[in-house]
Amino acid sequence: MAIPIRLTVNGRAVEAQVEPNTLLVQFLRDQLRLTGTHVGCDTAQCGACTVHLDGRAVKSCNLLALQADGARVTTIEGLAPEGQLHPMQEAFRNCHGLQCGFCTPGMVMSATALVQARPGADAAAIREQLDGNLCRCTGYHNIVRAVQEGQAAMLGAATASAE
């Protein structure tokens, strides 16, 4: 039996009916067509499905859609205004922090949550945060560089807007 939920997704109020066993990632991809959130394993290991739930990075294959009732969800599509890249996305591009790009939405969502929660994180903290995000292409060095550059851009932008 479908159950009604209400939540905010990428700043937009959403009302929907979900089955009790619908995963949050299925809801985002199949019902809302937000396919930037990827499914790499379905067993909470790869991090490709990472989104923000009330500002925290979570693996959306590991949550039920029902658990997001009343919450604020941000996916990769909601990170920057349409047609623009978020500074963290720019940094991944600049630093060659991606190859096939499959892991990248999850990496970017995880990295932006880190900068918001722990601004100024060093390389060790970045590696620790990304421990739950697997990449089979890059070897991680450029990803860590990208997160450092993206962090600097995010914090620089925050400082500039406060001045």
Ligand code: FES
């Ligand atoms: S698909 Fe969610 S962690 Fe892999």
Ligand code: FES
């Ligand atoms: S860039 Fe291919 S899995 Fe990370």
